[in-house]
Amino acid sequence: MIDRYSVLHLAMLRVANKERDWLADAFLKNKGRHKGIKAVLLNEYPKLAVDIKYADIVWDELYREKFVTEEVFDRITESIGKYGTKKLTTPIAQEFIEFISIPK
Numbered sequence: 863m864i865d866r867y868s869v870l871h872l873a874m875l876r877v878a879n880k881e882r883d884w885l886a887d888a889f890l891k892n893k894g895r896h897k898g899i900k901a902v903l904l905n906e907y908p909k910l911a912v913d914i915k916y917a918d919i920v921w922d923e924l925y926r927e928k929f930v931t932e933e934v935f936d937r938i939t940e941s942i943g944k945y946g947t948k949k950l951t952t953p954i955a956q957e958f959i960e961f962i963s964i965p966k
Contacts, residue, residue: 870920878930878950900936929955
């Protein structure tokens with residue numbers, strides 16, 4: 863994974879690993895057509911807006927590899943709103959983040 867993952871993979875894991883109220887953050891950071899987790903990511907990395915389709919692909923890859931818990935990138939699912947403040951990373955992703963020591 864270290865060889866395959868791009869800087870964007872790591873940045874997205876860093877954002878998803880923050881414990882937050884995703885529903886409230888996504889609502890507050892709504893960027894027009896960008897909603898959900900995508901709106902939160904764009905708020906933290908505004909330059910990503912020029913290549914947002916790549917971010918969709920990366921998120922899908924992280925989900926398929928079971929690094930993030932939410933499949934849907936561009937909206938907030940009921941499960942996020944139901945559980946309030948939480949991380950969107952899985953335990954294996956949290957171990958990976960700790961292993962590679964992504965700076966905060």
